[in-house]
Amino acid sequence: MATSMMEGYNIPQRFKPSILNSVQNVHPALVRQMYNMISDIQLPSTNQRPLLILVGERENRIVHRYADRLQKAIPCSKRAFIPSVQHVWNYESPELFANTIRQWIESQSIHPHLKEELNTLHH
Numbered sequence: 001m002a003t004s005m006m007e008g009y010n011i012p013q014r015f016k017p018s019i020l021n022s023v024q025n026v027h028p029a030l031v032r033q034m035y036n037m038i039s040d041i042q043l044p045s046t047n048q049r050p051l052l053i054l055v056g057e058r059e060n061r062i063v064h065r066y067a068d069r070l071q072k073a074i075p076c077s078k079r080a081f082i083p084s085v086q087h088v089w090n091y092e093s094p095e096l097f098a099n100t101i102r103q104w105i106e107s108q109s110i111h112p113h114l115k116e117e118l119n120t121l122h123h
Contacts (some may be wrong), residue, residue, distance in 0.1 A: 005015045010061045011088060011092065011112070012091065016089050017112070019091075020112070029043070036106065037119050038121045039123040047075075047076060047077075048076065049076065050078070050079075050108045051070075051074050051076065051077035052078055052079075052080070052108075052110070053067050053070055053071055053078070053079040053080070054055045054076055054080055054082060054089075054100065055067045055079070055080075055081050055082070055117075056079070056081065056082050056087055056089045056092075057081045057082060057083050057084060057115075058085060059081075059086055059087055059088045060087075063087070063096055063118070064095075067079055067117075071117075077105060078108075078110060078116060079113060079116070079117045080110045080111075080114040080116045081114065081116060081117055082096070082100075082113075083113070083114075083115065083116055096113055098115060099111055100113075
């Protein structure tokens with residue numbers, strides 16, 4: 001199952017053995033528990049720190065909706081999508097990932113390869 005998921009996420013071959021080793025002992029009950037914990041997260045009512053919300057362009061609608069919810073709850077946030085990637089874009093495009101995080105930390109600006117999104121729901 002993990003192998004087919006990696007194919008769907010376009011993970012480069014050089015990362016696959018490490019990922020397979022990491023996930024071989026993950027039990028489905030743990031995945032359900034993690035999902036429930038994420039669903040129960042209460043967003044902060046106030047936040048004074050800038051927050052960058054990143055979502056892969058090819059990510060599923062649920063993730064885009066949660067990103068929208070997070071952006072609406074935290075006014076000083078910015079949201080961007082990463083073209084042509086899915087959920088694990090740090091593996092799909094590691095250089096872009098590192099450069100995006102570096103640019104945000106240094107200047108709170110969005111990397112030019114990403115597209116900033118306004119508060120709009122994805123359907």
